[in-house]
Amino acid sequence: MWKEYAKSDSRYMQGGTGNFAPVLAQEASTVFVVGPLCWLTVYAMWTRRSAVRELSQLAASVMHMQSVLLYFGAELLAREPSCRPEPQYFYMYFVGANLPWLVVPLVLATSSVTRMRAQMAIARAAEKTHTL
Secondary structure (H helix, E strand, C coil): CHHHHHCCEHHHHCCCCCCHHHHHHHHHHHHHHHHHHHHHHHHHHHCCCHHHHHHHHHHHHHHHHHHHHHHHHHHHHCCCCCECCCHHHHHHHHHHCCCHHHHHHHHHHHHHHHHHHHHHHHHHHHHHHHHC
């Protein structure tokens, strides 16, 4: 899979040097931090632990979005672009393969924030009735 993606983005052929260092660091944090957060989210969904689910889903989503923005930003700010300019490689690989990792987490983060706000409103209303 990496070899195919490397046809579009030469940073994946550099093996930890040059422009690939930030990408490698981000990939490592995805594996060791975001991956377990995603598993925690699945576990919380399975066991119906809403608070844990919303917090872990929000954290994983924000980290995914940050990862994609760093990935795009590193390429846009690079002195020597790593992505091939041909439309099939740029739009299908660089944009198309990465866009879901920005859109889906944005939807999930919005969902988590909406649910947490609703739960906090319910808690505030309950608190007001108990204090009266």
